[in-house]
Amino acid sequence: MTASSQPQPGRVGYAIVGVGQLTKDELIPAVRESEHAYLAALVTGAEDKPEVSGISPLRPEDIYAYEDFGKLADRDDVQAVYIVLPNALHREYVEQAARMGKHVLCEKPLASTPEDAEAMVQACRDAGVLLMTAYRCQYTPEHWAVRDAVQSGQLGPVRLLNLVHSHVEEDRGAWRLDRKLAGGGPLPDIGLYCLNTARFVLGREPQWVEAALDQPQDDPRFREVERSVSFRLGFAGGVLADCQASYAALDVNALRVLGEQGRAAMDPAFQYSDLCLTVTTAEGRQQPDFPAYDQFSLEMDHFAACIRSGAQPWTPGEEGLQDQRLMAAIYEAARTGKRVTLDAPEGRDVFRGTPPQVPGR
Amino acid sequence: MTASSQPQPGRVGYAIVGVGQLTKDELIPAVRESEHAYLAALVTGAEDKPEVSGISPLRPEDIYAYEDFGKLADRDDVQAVYIVLPNALHREYVEQAARMGKHVLCEKPLASTPEDAEAMVQACRDAGVLLMTAYRCQYTPEHWAVRDAVQSGQLGPVRLLNLVHSHVEEDRGAWRLDRKLAGGGPLPDIGLYCLNTARFVLGREPQWVEAALDQPQDDPRFREVERSVSFRLGFAGGVLADCQASYAALDVNALRVLGEQGRAAMDPAFQYSDLCLTVTTAEGRQQPDFPAYDQFSLEMDHFAACIRSGAQPWTPGEEGLQDQRLMAAIYEAARTGKRVTLDAPEGRDVFRGTPPQVPGR
Amino acid sequence: MTASSQPQPGRVGYAIVGVGQLTKDELIPAVRESEHAYLAALVTGAEDKPEVSGISPLRPEDIYAYEDFGKLADRDDVQAVYIVLPNALHREYVEQAARMGKHVLCEKPLASTPEDAEAMVQACRDAGVLLMTAYRCQYTPEHWAVRDAVQSGQLGPVRLLNLVHSHVEEDRGAWRLDRKLAGGGPLPDIGLYCLNTARFVLGREPQWVEAALDQPQDDPRFREVERSVSFRLGFAGGVLADCQASYAALDVNALRVLGEQGRAAMDPAFQYSDLCLTVTTAEGRQQPDFPAYDQFSLEMDHFAACIRSGAQPWTPGEEGLQDQRLMAAIYEAARTGKRVTLDAPEGRDVFRGTPPQVPGR
Amino acid sequence: MTASSQPQPGRVGYAIVGVGQLTKDELIPAVRESEHAYLAALVTGAEDKPEVSGISPLRPEDIYAYEDFGKLADRDDVQAVYIVLPNALHREYVEQAARMGKHVLCEKPLASTPEDAEAMVQACRDAGVLLMTAYRCQYTPEHWAVRDAVQSGQLGPVRLLNLVHSHVEEDRGAWRLDRKLAGGGPLPDIGLYCLNTARFVLGREPQWVEAALDQPQDDPRFREVERSVSFRLGFAGGVLADCQASYAALDVNALRVLGEQGRAAMDPAFQYSDLCLTVTTAEGRQQPDFPAYDQFSLEMDHFAACIRSGAQPWTPGEEGLQDQRLMAAIYEAARTGKRVTLDAPEGRDVFRGTPPQVPGR
Known part of the structure; x- marks a missing residue:
């Protein structure tokens, strides 16, 4: 023991x-x-x-x-x-x-x-x-560095984001391909990283979504859930975030945030370790170093600290609920081919609680 | 002389x-x-x-x-x-x-x-x-290498593409910001590279488009044309291509093609020289070398050869006309918030003529 | 338990x-x-x-x-x-x-x-x-890939190698800085990776060595052992391997093998994980993928397999002894400022035993 | 005209x-x-x-x-x-x-x-x-950025440098392979970049040299001049610079400067354009951007400015003469297998004149 x-x-x-x-x-x-x-x-x-x-x-x-x-x-x-x-x-x-x-x-x-x-x-x-x-991903120093680059103004006003997450689901019997158990396909599983990270980095909620699915008739893996999904989030100030996820494309997970004075790119962005961030401005490119950490330890430590202090966690149930509502709207937009307008609450981080301790920040 | x-x-x-x-x-x-x-x-x-x-x-x-x-x-x-x-x-x-x-x-x-x-x-x-x-870009060995990787099956079935092109338009008096002279903003100028390259790489025509614009009230540069544009092209087989362009984001021009067995990434992808292609498969990553060339010489040489032989150029007026129709549909989709369905002719490269000589191919 | x-x-x-x-x-x-x-x-x-x-x-x-x-x-x-x-x-x-x-x-x-x-x-x-x-390092797929690239002729005849390994030894009380306990400074500790890897990659023994030390009077960390060392190994056929190691330079560990038709570079090359190999030839650059593994498990598994079969390990005591003799010659060359000629046995891998199982090879 | x-x-x-x-x-x-x-x-x-x-x-x-x-x-x-x-x-x-x-x-x-x-x-x-x-190379912003990183202390005390320059000389009739016309092989032609850049970056003169040649009997290209050369320069303070050059290894030109608090790497380092500098410190990696320029224009402009003002150029004849003396010592060290001690004048940049205008500096 x-x-x-x-x-x-x-x-x-x-x-x-x-x-x-x-x-x-x-x-x-x-x-x-x-x-x-x-x-x-x-x-x-x-x-x-x-x-x-x-x-x-x-x-x-x-x-x-x-x-x-x-x-x-x-x-x-x-x-x-x-x-x-x-x-x-x-x-x-x-x-x-x-x-x-x-x-x-x-x-x-x-x-x-x-x-x-x-x-x-x-x-x-x-x-x-x-x-x-x-x-x-809301607990890593790399993701906070992107958020800080955006919110400190280092990148200038942000115009565009793009985020992508894919891998090949080989196991036809996986519960992730069963609509009843999973509630959807790559959208709630890996596309959610794109959705959640875009919201986290901006600290804002989208005003509308547009989307399209690829759900083929002829691929037995995808009888119940989509094979790929692509969706766009519209934020105040004209910021557009494009997200793509697939269960049938060789592993990739990456994000880009494009601002008028700079851009941040993370590739890989959503895996358990070895995230790699590059920030580019007029002065050149920078790849900052971060202290070593374990993503799951950070998460469990944050929640343990909240339990002891009674504080609301940074990503409470409300944060997960908001994504659930957005994913429902994404599926609706894909089905109808129409932009779906949302109630976007004003203010920053409205569904979030106490910020976590981030290593090296 | x-x-x-x-x-x-x-x-x-x-x-x-x-x-x-x-x-x-x-x-x-x-x-x-x-x-x-x-x-x-x-x-x-x-x-x-x-x-x-x-x-x-x-x-x-x-x-x-x-x-x-x-x-x-x-x-x-x-x-x-x-x-x-x-x-x-x-x-x-x-x-x-x-x-x-x-x-x-x-x-x-x-x-x-x-x-x-x-x-x-x-x-x-x-x-x-x-x-x-x-x-x-339809004449460079790098772009043909992407197309060949797609069409030879090296990447497996293609699922997703994303393409981005942006720079900061500093000159408020530029004719590119005048709707009458330019016919639009970043879409016809730089977003067109995304649109045209997606079509070229796949050799197919999109079946529908979806789009959104960012055209702010408060930025004097963008009184007449959009500041940013984001659009999605839907192709047969569920292939989705997401494209972004902006006149107000630090220079970036890049593309990714995601397939089930591999992916191709070019970054930079649309500038005059120093294009950099990476192809990733289960075996690893490869950055092929290409012979030196001048993009504009290739273009002028191809047209000169067509003139002498009487052959239809690879990118004739019809190719440019097709993009013009697609851009009109993109503007309509952005205005209405609805997916716009298109007449997509079957067959490969239906608007293209005689393939060019590509250095080293 | x-x-x-x-x-x-x-x-x-x-x-x-x-x-x-x-x-x-x-x-x-x-x-x-x-x-x-x-x-x-x-x-x-x-x-x-x-x-x-x-x-x-x-x-x-x-x-x-x-x-x-x-x-x-x-x-x-x-x-x-x-x-x-x-x-x-x-x-x-x-x-x-x-x-x-x-x-x-x-x-x-x-x-x-x-x-x-x-x-x-x-x-x-x-x-x-x-x-x-x-x-x-004689058990990893990356190091074997370099060796295979050399010995298969993929790189053409090899001309030059360079290998470097450094980090900053902060702890003044470390036994590694005590000549009696360590037998030397960065040479036997980290420079040994350069020496041993050069021999492993070529499969040959050096015919002579040349070397220089940096052992300052004024740095209390280095009263007993050298701060940096640089040495050159001369192999048959005019192949020259230059190696550098330091206890007082920001972490770096890398190698390059330069041949007439190609080159291999690994950076990092000597750490416990995340080794990165690039092979460049006239066709372009390639970064092969390798299966996941633990270096120490490979080592212990190889020795366990030898124990069960009675086979001589790939890196027996004789392999370590040969490096010990070479390090003594390196210190002598550094002291005298003269090239030290060695008895270089002919044949390949003369001090090595049964080749190991290498993941993915 | x-x-x-x-x-x-x-x-x-x-x-x-x-x-x-x-x-x-x-x-x-x-x-x-x-x-x-x-x-x-x-x-x-x-x-x-x-x-x-x-x-x-x-x-x-x-x-x-x-x-x-x-x-x-x-x-x-x-x-x-x-x-x-x-x-x-x-x-x-x-x-x-x-x-x-x-x-x-x-x-x-x-x-x-x-x-x-x-x-x-x-x-x-x-x-x-x-x-x-x-x-x-003494006129480019990239090389000055390395020098500035060294001389400003950004890298901490410098311990080790390594510089390499090679390409394959295919033309057997080239005057560069004729000892009488060229005065040597890769040493005075491309190894000189390593030698000269090491001296420029440190601003100091070496106290001794060690060297080895590869001049095969059996390669008709190299009847008169060496095929490869490797030499080491010893500077005050124990700084060691290792340099390699070859006429028979696939193109590479790169340098590394290793200091206790940071390192600078340029790869490529000696070609006419597209130099790429990376500076690494405890904070991470940085690739600074530099203004566009033409190396030969900078050189000719500097000399023209000196002619008009009467100032001594930054790299006068004396700078070239010093390298000539060092190359003679390198050939002697290679021939004798012994370290050759030199008269190293004290002071910085003792053979140089008026610093040039460097774009963006």
Whole structure:
């Protein structure tokens, strides 16, 4: 048993619900790296408990089957639950966790419909627990450097953004290709990074969206969800953000922000590590260095700090709900071929809470 | 008098009409580099004749004022006229050149409206002279390498393209900001590279367009034309091409083509030299080398070869007319906020003629 | 306790001797990733046992104090010992391990003098155990790709190599700055990568060396060892390899191999991950992709496979001994200002054993 | 006849002696771009006069045969002579030009032996004319940016430099492969860029040199001169500069300067255009932008300005003579295999004159 899996005074105990690749390869190591969190329990399929026991540092009694999720209610050392399940299951688990009085960190997308997302936000409010959407890219120094370059005026007035995220989904049986479980295709899964990052960088909400889908008749992978999606966000001041996502194009994830005095480009932009930022102005090109970090540790540490202080997280349920509404509008725009106008609240970061600690910032 | 300005057997004599920066910095040196062309005459403003005489290798009698353009009819050594004037003047000069029996190479965009473009194509047909639109990017080995990567299947099925072209228009008095002279803003000037290159690379015509403009009330530069434009082209097979152009964002010109087995990226993509192509597949990244060349020489040499052989140029007037129709549809889509469906002819390269010689291909 | 720390049939049990940053950050995780090895024991300072217990997956009884190193003789499950101690201690521990019948993987440099290295090779021969020098860069696909590019003739005849490795040694109390413990300064520590890689890539031994040191009077860090070193290796056929290393220059590690038909450049070249190889020929530049791997796992897996098959490792003690002799010649050349001629055995890879399995090769 | 080939008040008239590729492709266009110079005459082989007449903007009477070089004495409008001949002919033409009272810009290397170089410097002193060595890299903003990064302390104390310059000499009949005409092989031709740039960047003179040659028996191209050369320069403070040059390795030209707080890398570093500088410090990487310029125009403009003001050029004959002495020492070190100690004058830039105007500095 390693040190990080023992209850630790002043640290927040997490139960991670769902033990797929993300949990195995990223989240369990990330808890070890975190400052304010430790891994107190895992929840997985009953039949997977032995394997999970083998790969985790926990005692067998800390590994729960899904049907025993409710037993976490008795675990006072579990203050936070991290939901890492197929999108369509988010609502049920978040609501149950809230009823148990646990704070909830929920993987993105928050839900598979705006209605579900709304219910989840309400359930957490009613229970007096915090809800955070796990938007890891809003916690990295590279993404904050882009945002700072925009908001400090270093780039001059911003005119255009373009963001792209694609990879090839090879597994025809993946739940991500099942509309009921996923709520959509590349849009809610990887296109969401484009959408969410554009909003984060500008700190503003779009006034309208336009979109188009590619959903072929002849590709058996894409019977239920789109193969590719392309959408445009219109912001105040004429700023236009174009976003593209595909489940059938060789891996790429990149963004560009074009301003009158400069531009910022990140490529890669959305992967777990090795992000590369270039800022170009009249003086030349710069690739700033950033301290080493783990995206998932930053996320879990931020939420742990919020739990201890009672502060609203930077990316609360409301932030995830807003994207859910925008994605519904994007699907509508694609279906109708018409620009869909939105209620864009004024002000900056209206759906966000307390800014996180960003390494080196 | 340098050798290249003397009538040369087997070479096509050009008269260049309009002596701005492009002619001074690019076209006059390019004729010197060309294999099949020589500079026979220049046409400029009456008051600019002495200065033009100073910077060109021509005899004073080879330099004409605009009002004497008609005198070129008597110059048998002038077989081709290259029109480098504000867009709105293209029609008048092309029609007059056709009447004089001169073949015409016309700068892009071909005209400022589809109607003008159509009239120009008709006038040249009626006169039995060739008309070519000066799309220099359809003659470079780099752009052909992208097209070849797409059409050979090296990238697998193509899903998404994105193309961007911007720079800052500082000169408030530029004719490019005058709607009457330019016919539009960044769309016909620099966004046209995105539009035309997407069509060239795929060899297909779009089935629909969607678009949005940014035309602010409060920026005196953009009283008549848009500041930025973003448009999407939908092709058969679900291929989506997103294009962005701006007159108010720091110089960038780049393209990406995303396929299931690979991607091609060019950055810079639309400038006069130093294009940089990267092709990425499962094996890694490759930056092929290409022979040195001058884009404008290639263009003039191709047209000269067509004149001598009687072949239709690769980018004839019809190619420029098609873009003119598409740009009209883009403006309509932006105005209405609706997807505009187009007549997309089937077949490859339906508006193009004889493929050019491409260095190293 | 994780699965990887339990005796496993068919796997080789390692005891790692010395628990500094390298062991904590790289070797313990690497054993987890390995296919053929598992961690059976750790040997550390008596006072560090509790801390080591906290960070390792081992039972307390598997953690030994240095003075109890001899007790490993009774651990049949420990077949291999990995020595990760200051250079001057290598000989003593290797000899004792050999006497206990354990196979030995020893960190580079093999020793602090040629005499010590020779004695170690002899001791392992006498005891009938294998000795391998831990030259991790001879096991990566990137380094093999450079070697293959050279030896396949893809680059044409090779003329020049240059290799550089530097970083800033900030810790004035580091054992690496103590001549008795380290046997030298940047030469045996980081310059050795340049030396060893040049020999590996060519598969040949140098015929002479020339060198110069920078050992200032006025920098308290460098009272005992050189601050920088620069040396040149002369190979048959006129191939010249220039190498530079410094303890007082911002991190850089890179190599170039220049041939008549092409060149290979790796930058970074010697760090633990993210190596980047570019091969340039008349056709253009290529950056091949390689499968993911852990350098230390590859090393430990290769040695484990040799132990099971009885084969000589690719980088046996003899390989480390040869570098030790060359480093002595480099110091002599630097001291005398004269070219030092060497006995260069003919043939390829004369000091190397069975080639390793290289991922993706 | 273009404007730039007419005598111009306030401009310095140049006669260029030698009309090979460099003169045709670079120098004639460069004079056109210059601010303070114009082309007044060309000197070439008697049989080449017609061809030279065709490609130049000069009147036939401005084109001289070599045997008529002395007639330039009567041309008051020719104030400067630019010597672009095989190295071994430099002395004769410089001395004759000096006798005619013409200022002399001489291509690098200044001569083929230190004795010749010394005589040339003396002849110009005696005649009271200026002598400048055409070291174009000492006039570019990129090279000055490296020097400024070093001398401002931005990189911290400098420890190591490495510089490499190679290409494949295909033409077996080239005068560059003839020892009598060239005075050596890649060392005086392209290795000189490494030598001269190291000295320029540091502003200091080396205290010793070490070197090795590759001159094969079996390559017919290299019967008279070395194929490759590698040399090391030792400077005060323990700074070591390693340089490599080859006539038989695919084109590369690059430099690195490694300091304790940062490093500068230029790749390419020595070609006529498109130099690319990267400066790395703890903050990240930066690629500064520089204004456009022509290296040869900068050189000719600097010399013209010196002629008008009477100032000593930045790279006078003495600068070329010092390199000649160093190259002789390098050949000696290579021959003997011993470090050769030199008289290194103290002080900065001891062989240099008035700093040039550097674009954007």
